[in-house]
Amino acid sequence: MEIKKVLVVGAGTMGHSIAQVYATAGIEVNLIDINEDSLNRAMILIKSNLNTLAEFERVKKNEISNILNRINPSTNLKDAAQGVDLVVEAVSEVPDLKEKVFSQLDEFCSENTILASNTSSLDIFKIVKVKKPERLVIQHWFAPPHIIPLVEIVAGRKTSKDTVELSVKLIERLGKKPVVLKKYIDSFIVNRIQNAISGVVFELLLRRIATPEMIDVAIKHSLGIRLPIVGVVQTMDFTGLDLISDITKSKGIEISLIKNRVDQGHLGAKTSKGFYDYGNMSEEEILRKRDRQYLKILSHLEKIDAFEPI
Numbered sequence: 428m429e430i431k432k433v434l435v436v437g438a439g440t441m442g443h444s445i446a447q448v449y450a451t452a453g454i455e456v457n458l459i460d461i462n463e464d465s466l467n468r469a470m471i472l473i474k475s476n477l478n479t480l481a482e483f484e485r486v487k488k489n490e491i492s493n494i495l496n497r498i499n500p501s502t503n504l505k506d507a508a509q510g511v512d513l514v515v516e517a518v519s520e521v522p523d524l525k526e527k528v529f530s531q532l533d534e535f536c537s538e539n540t541i542l543a544s545n546t547s548s549l550d551i552f553k554i555v556k557v558k559k560p561e562r563l564v565i566q567h568w569f570a571p572p573h574i575i576p577l578v579e580i581v582a583g584r585k586t587s588k589d590t591v592e593l594s595v596k597l598i599e600r601l602g603k604k605p606v607v608l609k610k611y612i613d614s615f616i617v618n619r620i621q622n623a624i625s626g627v628v629f630e631l632l633l634r635r636i637a638t639p640e641m642i643d644v645a646i647k648h649s650l651g652i653r654l655p656i657v658g659v660v661q662t663m664d665f666t667g668l669d670l671i672s673d674i675t676k677s678k679g680i681e682i683s684l685i686k687n688r689v690d691q692g693h694l695g696a697k698t699s700k701g702f703y704d705y706g707n708m709s710e711e712e713i714l715r716k717r718d719r720q721y722l723k724i725l726s727h728l729e730k731i732d733a734f735e736p737i
C-alpha cells in the first residue's frame with residue numbers, strides 16, 4: 428500500500444510541522460483543526476520553518492511554494508477524511524478528546540486507512556475503539572518534527588505486522604529514523620529516559636544543590652558532548668562495566684545485565700566487548716575512534732557557541 432494522501436488532525440506545535448514533513452516528501456496533506464486561528468498560525472509557521480530549512484539547504488527555495496500548495500488547511504474533518512491513506516492524530520493530550528476524534532475518524536475514513544496517534548503518554552490502544560484495530564498504531568514524533576529525525580513506532584496488542592512495517596517504510600521515505608519498540612511501555616523510550624532525568628533535575632533544584640543554569644552548564648559540558656557519539660548504553664562500555672558493577676554493588680544493588688557480562692570478562696572497550704561487540708579492534712583503536720568523534724563534536728559546539736544558553 429502506497430501512502431499518497433495524509434490527514435493530520437490538530438495543527439498545533441506538532442501537527443503543523445508533521446504536515447510540513449509529509450508535504451516536503453511530495454505527499455498531499457489535509458490539515459485539520461477545530462480552531463481557524465490555529466490553522467492560520469500553522470501555515471505561517473510552516474512557511475517560516477521552510478525558509479529556515481532553505482537557509483541550511485535542507486529544502487530548495489524554489490520548492491517552498493509547491494510544498495505549501497500540497498497542504499490543504501480546513502476545519503471540516505468529514506470532508507478532509509475522504510480518500511486519505513493515513514491519519515496522523517496530533518490533538519491535545521486529553522483522553523476523552525482522543526477517544527472522540529478517533530471515533531469520528533472511524534466513521535469518516537475508509538476501513539483501510541491507517542490510523543496513527545502522536546500521543547506522548549496515553550495508552551491509545553485502551554482509550555480508542557475503532558473497527559479493524561490492526562490498523563491503529565502510535566507514531567511518536569519529536570519536536571520540532573521538521574528537524575528531529577526520530578519517530579518511535581509503538582504497536583498495540585492488536586496492531587498488525589503490516590501496519591508496523593508500513594509505518595517503518597513510510598517514516599524512512601520521509602527521511603526520518605523509525606525505531607520500533609519490541610512491546611508497549613508507558614512513555615516509550617525517549618520520554619521515559621527524559622522523565623527520569625527530569626525527576627532528578629527537580630530533586631536537585633528543590634534541594635537547592637544547584638541553580639538551573641549550573642545544571643545546564645554541567646550537562647552541556649559533559650553528557651552533551653558524549654551523548655551524540657555513545658548514546659546512553661554504549662557510554663557504559665567506556666566507563667567500564669566492572670566499575671559500574673562496583674558502584675552499584677556499593678549501593679546494595681546488583682544488575683544482572685552488568686553482572687553477567689562482568690562474570691564473562693566482557694568489561695566494555697577495554698576487553699573489546701561489553702554491551703557492544705567491537706570485533707577485532709584493539710582498545711587503543713576503539714578509544715582513538717571515539718576520541719576523534721568527540722573532538723569533532725567539541726570543535727563544532729565551540730564554533731557555534733553552543734555552550735551559551737539560547
Ligand SMILES: NC(=O)c1ccc[n+]([C@@H]2O[C@H](COP(=O)([O-])OP(=O)(O)OC[C@H]3O[C@@H](n4cnc5c(N)ncnc54)[C@H](O)[C@@H]3O)[C@@H](O)[C@H]2O)c1
Binds near residue numbers: 569
Ligand atoms: N509538544 C511536543 O513537544 C510533543 C512531542 C511529541 C508528541 N506530542 C503529542 O502531540 C499531540 C499534540 O501536542 P501539541 O503539543 O501539538 O498540542 P497543541 O496544543 O500545540 O496542539 C493541539 C491542537 O489540536 C487542536 N484540536 C483540539 N481538539 C481538536 C479536534 N477535536 N479536532 C481537531 N483539532 C483539535 C487544537 O486546536 C490545537 O491546535 C499530543 O498528543 C502530545 O502529547 C507533543
